Amino acid sequence: MQTAKAVFTNLFKINGANSCEVCGNEYEHCFEVRMNGEAHLFDCFECAIHALAPRCIRCGCQVVGHGVEAAGGIYCGTHCARQNGVTAPMEQSISERSQT
Ligand SMILES: [Zn+2]
Ligand SMILES: [Zn+2]
Numbered sequence: 725m726q727t728a729k730a731v732f733t734n735l736f737k738i739n740g741a742n743s744c745e746v747c748g749n750e751y752e753h754c755f756e757v758r759m760n761g762e763a764h765l766f767d768c769f770e771c772a773i774h775a776l777a778p779r780c781i782r783c784g785c786q787v788v789g790h791g792v793e794a795a796g797g798i799y800c801g802t803h804c805a806r807q808n809g810v811t812a813p814m815e816q817s818i819s820e821r822s823q824t
Contacts, residue, residue, distance in 0.1 A: 742767075755772075759776055
């Protein structure tokens with residue numbers, strides 16, 4: 725019977741230590757992020773964002789906050805969505821919400 729540790733090690737294809745899947749840093753306080761049912765292991769939030777945060781389809785910046793989902797994809801904010809010709813009502817980004 726496999727021990728929990730063996731299962732864990734197998735799952736992340738690592739040998740005994742927790743290592744970040746982005747930079748490979750072996751760090752005992754690595755944390756797991758589940759996305760679409762898949763587990764990912766990181767040593768820091770920066771690596772998690774690098775690997776998992778979606779990119780704005782107009783400017784390419786990584787969407788770390790709520791972003792704006794519109795027809796065609798995700799944008800970093802309503803500005804980018806409008807620049808791409810999205811006119812449908814969309815959820816306002818936090819920065820624009822505070823200005824109105
Ligand atoms: Zn890392
Ligand atoms: Zn953008």
